[in-house]
Each structure stands twice: as C-alpha cells, then as structure tokens.
Amino acid sequence: MARRSGPAPAVYGEEFTFVSPVVKYLLFFFNMLFWVISMVLVAIGVYARLMKHAEAAMASLAVDPAILLITVGILMFLLTFCGCIGSLRENICLLQTFSLCLTIVFLLQLAAGVLGFVFSDKARGKVSEIINNAIVHYRDDLDLQNLIDFGQKEFHCCGGISYKDWSQNMYFNCTEDNPSRERCSVPFSCCLHKSRQTVINTMCGQGMQALDYLEAGKVIYTNGCIDKLVNWIHTNLFLIGGVALGLAIPQLVGILLSQILINQIKDQIKLQFYNRQHRADPWY
Numbered sequence: 001m002a003r004r005s006g007p008a009p010a011v012y013g014e015e016f017t018f019v020s021p022v023v024k025y026l027l028f029f030f031n032m033l034f035w036v037i038s039m040v041l042v043a044i045g046v047y048a049r050l051m052k053h054a055e056a057a058m059a060s061l062a063v064d065p066a067i068l069l070i071t072v073g074i075l076m077f078l079l080t081f082c083g084c085i086g087s088l089r090e091n092i093c094l095l096q097t098f099s100l101c102l103t104i105v106f107l108l109q110l111a112a113g114v115l116g117f118v119f120s121d122k123a124r125g126k127v128s129e130i131i132n133n134a135i136v137h138y139r140d141d142l143d144l145q146n147l148i149d150f151g152q153k154e155f156h157c158c159g160g161i162s163y164k165d166w167s168q169n170m171y172f173n174c175t176e177d178n179p180s181r182e183r184c185s186v187p188f189s190c191c192l193h194k195s196r197q198t199v200i201n202t203m204c205g206q207g208m209q210a211l212d213y214l215e216a217g218k219v220i221y222t223n224g225c226i227d228k229l230v231n232w233i234h235t236n237l238f239l240i241g242g243v244a245l246g247l248a249i250p251q252l253v254g255i256l257l258s259q260i261l262i263n264q265i266k267d268q269i270k271l272q273f274y275n276r277q278h279r280a281d282p283w284y
Helices: 021-050 054-059 065-089 092-118 120-136 142-155 163-168 225-235 237-278
Strands: none
Touching (some): 021 237, 065 142, 092 120
16 A cells, blocks of 8 residues: 655644643733723722712713713623633634724724814814713712813813803803802802912802903903813823823734634644544554
C-alpha cells in the first residue's frame, strides 16, 4: 500500500490550544471591571429614584438624571455580561454579540460627534430645548435642581438664553397673577458671589426678572448658559478630544480582543474537527 504523498500536516498534542489564556482572561477582567461599574450606576440610579416623591418623579421623568444613570447602567450591564460569559466560556455567539454591540456604540458616538459639529445650529437648538425643559421642572426634582445650580455656578450663567428664561418655571413666573413668593425671582445659583463670602444668601435672586440687564447684572449673572457652554467647548476642544479618546480606547480594545479571541476559538474548533476526522487514520 503506497504512502500518501504531499506535505505532512502540522502535529499538535492533545492538550494544545489556539486560545491564548492571556487574551481570554484579559478580556474577561476588562469586562468584569465595567460590569461592576454598571451595577454601581444602576444602584445609584434606582436609589435616587426611590428617594423621590412619586408625583414629582413622574413629572420630571424626561429630564431625570437618575433615569440616565439607570439606562446607561443597564445597557452596560448587558453588554459586559456578554463579554464576561463569552470570554470565560469561549462562546462565539456571545462574543460576536459583544463585539457587534460595542462596534455599534462606537459608531453611534462617532456619528453623534460628527453630526453635532456639522449641524451645530440644530445641536444648539436641541440643547436649548433640553435646558428649557429642565428649567420648567426645576422644583420637581432635587437631583435636577442640584445639577442646574451646579452648572450655573460653574459657568457663571443664568437660564438658557438669559436670566429671564426662569419665567418659564411656574414658581419664578413673572406674571402678575402668580401667587408664588418667588415671583420674578431666579435661583440663588444665579447670584454673584464674593470670594470671601461664607454664608450664601438664598434670597439674593428675589425680583431680579423685573429689573433690566444693567440693574440685574449688579446682583446676578445675566448671560444664559447656552452661550457660556458653547464658549467653554470652543476653548476646551483639546480636553473634550482627550475625554472622547479616553472613551474610545477601551471600546476599541474590547472590540480587538473579542475579535482575536473569536478567531482563536474558530481555529481551535477546526483543530478539534480535524483531529476527530483523522484520529483513526494510521498515516496521521
């Protein structure tokens, strides 16, 4: 009986594997880290929602920071769960799901950045709409209130376009038939603060909407937060680019590691199939 001609196939031991433990467990611990972070985000978001009054929480549902935390946390939890179990169990289906979803998230972020830059006017209009909606629900949600106060203090601004935007809020509305004690006022976070001031006067914004820009400018910030935010973005492009790169690198690393592991698992499956086919062949 003639011996088979042609190059001899590579011989691998029974314990040989194409799957690199370094890639496998690096991807696992990479996902485990973000999996824990996602659970923390969900826990904080749920706690924040439970601590709010039911009616107030439903009224400000669209602008509730807690909802954003819960949504991001749940999506991150599901995504990293696929990555953790897929890498640990060497499951191609879960790894492909993880890689595909991560690629979609990356592309959506990239598209949002490009569209926001190209259609800056429409993006500005959307930001203005979000800020105005937040002003309307300022007193309905403590988390939202603290977020707005923080923004106005940090950016030295008041309202969306100007300080008179606070008239959109039912408590600060400047119409004569408004019975609120805060009628024609603005939040204390709009007020100018002296460097040596230790006690904050929470009533400093009383009646400011009834004054013109020059008179009100002696007590509060009269410029809106939208212009301040746009100027801050223009002057901190390198910082924003660094943050965007910092968010993109982990995503690209996750996609790269998952694709490497998928190819290694496929090679391992081919090897096992080959060994089963030729295990009884005396020539191999």
